[in-house]
Amino acid sequence: MSVTKPTVNKTAEIDAGKDRRAELLAAAAEVFVAKGFHDAKVSDVVTAAGVAQGTFYLYFKTKADVLLQLVNDCCLDIIGALAACSQVKADCRDPKQLRESNVAFLIDLFNLLENKHQAVKVVLSGQTGVDTAIDRALAELKSVLVEISKANLEAGMASGIIRKLDSTIVAEAVVGMIYHIAFERFVLGRRLGVSIRQLAEELVDFELDGIAAE
Amino acid sequence: MSVTKPTVNKTAEIDAGKDRRAELLAAAAEVFVAKGFHDAKVSDVVTAAGVAQGTFYLYFKTKADVLLQLVNDCCLDIIGALAACSQVKADCRDPKQLRESNVAFLIDLFNLLENKHQAVKVVLSGQTGVDTAIDRALAELKSVLVEISKANLEAGMASGIIRKLDSTIVAEAVVGMIYHIAFERFVLGRRLGVSIRQLAEELVDFELDGIAAE
């Protein structure tokens, strides 16, 4: 049926479809963050999006499906961005450069999270157990972060710029730290009285030098 | 007949009541961890506990109530234990002592979590949005950890053993790190190839000295 339609219409339709889909996705993110996935009703989402109940099912197979797409889209974006900005760090030699590249990385990450806003909140609030595909996507994102961290630690150890340590444990620790801080700031909205840059610098200082004096 | 019942029986009866409650609590923890609170049915819990549906409601007002009690019990226990073991650190003077008291604290905490087992899994998996009382208890636990951490950081800064830093941010970072590691190990069961002692030592090394060489 759609095959016989002129291209112009087809494009218009697709665009309209994309808009609708995007609207629903945005509305869903908003509602899921506000009430949590389980307490959010499909009717809440369609009300927020200003469409009818049935329209939801033109774009998503099930209620879980919209969460999956939300998480997938967001995770893929973040993973993509991480891949881009994490390569800078890999070959730094001196401590100052290490500090700077780490700070730059965190600032990039935090800005990314800040812009994604609602979708990020959904990802960070860790809606687990809804669907194995979602669990996989969330695990994948965390795993990518851990891998980046671990790879950097090992490269640094090889080049002598980082002390000998258990890269697995420390990578997990670093990622846990970042997730927690990101959750506080981007989901709960607790800015802790600092800008993104200040936050990144403080965290990198902690990561590199620890808390001990000297 | 009932008049002549020895005290022992009476005690046994009371214990039976406590046992039932404990059995249901344990079964609920198990089921909540396995399926998540929302997907867990009361019928799952009673089946796991081997009692009838109605029996559940002799001990708990609602399905959310059992989660609340689980979380409350567990959080109170942990907070109590933390209060006890966190005081050692407060007045240490030299770096070696600082390291040791931190390691001891983490070992105590991890052992506590390991023993509480299922209830801890429930607490750590962060079942949020079910009940404001539950949210409050979980927030309280985290807040206590952050406060302990912050107080220690500030005491250490005052005595010169800890460098100047933003105690709020670093305390959050440390707690995020611990939560994440605890979640990995005690909920997901990823032991990362180390004992609790090794884990604690590695984390304290990271916390005190960071990752930078020298």
Place this chain on the structure above:
Amino acid sequence: MSVTKPTVNKTAEIDAGKDRRAELLAAAAEVFVAKGFHDAKVSDVVTAAGVAQGTFYLYFKTKADVLLQLVNDCCLDIIGALAACSQVKADCRDPKQLRESNVAFLIDLFNLLENKHQAVKVVLSGQTGVDTAIDRALAELKSVLVEISKANLEAGMASGIIRKLDSTIVAEAVVGMIYHIAFERFVLGRRLGVSIRQLAEELVDFELDGIAAE
């Protein structure tokens, strides 16, 4: 087992049993009036009676059974009393005597209702549809009242002291009037500012002479 017990004990037991039964009956009446049969729980009744849940079932087969016994007891009492006091009227000749015997009858009836108190409230609130036996008892009571009224009307017509009328309709009307007034006074507690005697006199005036002047 009870056969081998000495008579004294047996009597004591029976009395105790009667007391318990009476206590439960009284408690049930109270609770049924306060909450209505359907909203009243067996647990409310036993709590009010100060006995354990299981004890209820030593004296009554089901929850409906206690209502049945309450209604039966009360209806039988009233019917018995009615039979006694209604015979006076039957053979009165002159108008003054008719008025007096009617007033006396109503006073007797109202006093009876006032004394039965709670049980009467149960009967008058017309708990219908719980059990066919209960429906039958309530219908029987009303039917007896209607029959008395009808017989008196017909006797009066025969003796010329009462005008020609449809004894069935008027008997129903009279009974409806009495039920309604009794309900207002003995269930809802609206005394309408008069004593039982005044009430009876006013009603008999209305019954005999109607409202028209002259």
Place this chain on the structure above:
Amino acid sequence: MSVTKPTVNKTAEIDAGKDRRAELLAAAAEVFVAKGFHDAKVSDVVTAAGVAQGTFYLYFKTKADVLLQLVNDCCLDIIGALAACSQVKADCRDPKQLRESNVAFLIDLFNLLENKHQAVKVVLSGQTGVDTAIDRALAELKSVLVEISKANLEAGMASGIIRKLDSTIVAEAVVGMIYHIAFERFVLGRRLGVSIRQLAEELVDFELDGIAAE
């Protein structure tokens, strides 16, 4: 396609909605009369209406809500009708006119009750204690009847057409009589062998002249 729908269809749709509600209301009345509110299940109502369980909750908030609406609708209708037909009586001067206006009023009332059929049965069977709003509506209806009756009695006394009497008590008695007769005829179906006109005349004779000869 839907864009081109003629207005007629839109109306049809709205009517469908009204019809559904009316169907459910009718089915509920039927079921409530047959089994009583408490023993009637929502599943009985939807089965009687030929719709699915969930459909019930598209039109009514709860099971009690449908009873409330039934009672409210019916009571309001009756009160409205009463207001209209009760004014005729107010200023009648001679006995014959008084009798005729009273008969006319009762005939109007009985016809109204006969037409409302099932809903009236629900109202007259006095489903009490389900919801305070329902209790209020039923009390309001009775109160209106009593007030009308009382006002007429007092007007009649003032104009000398009605003898001196306690208008409160007599008004209650008259309303009790009417309720009882209406219940017998319109709920239980006992027609007592007379037409509505005959019934009204007999009752008015009784009301005006009482039972005494002469």
Place this chain on the structure above:
DNA sequence: AATGAATGAGCTTTCATTCAT
């Protein structure tokens, strides 16, 4: 006789999903 913990059938209500229009 008295207890009260345990039972489990059965109810109301919710809400994701469908489908005729």
Place this chain on the structure above:
DNA sequence: TATGAATGAAAGCTCATTCAT
């Protein structure tokens, strides 16, 4: 595509009744 009324499976919770002590 869009609609929204209708669906019905499923879940939480209640409470009359039982029974071992």
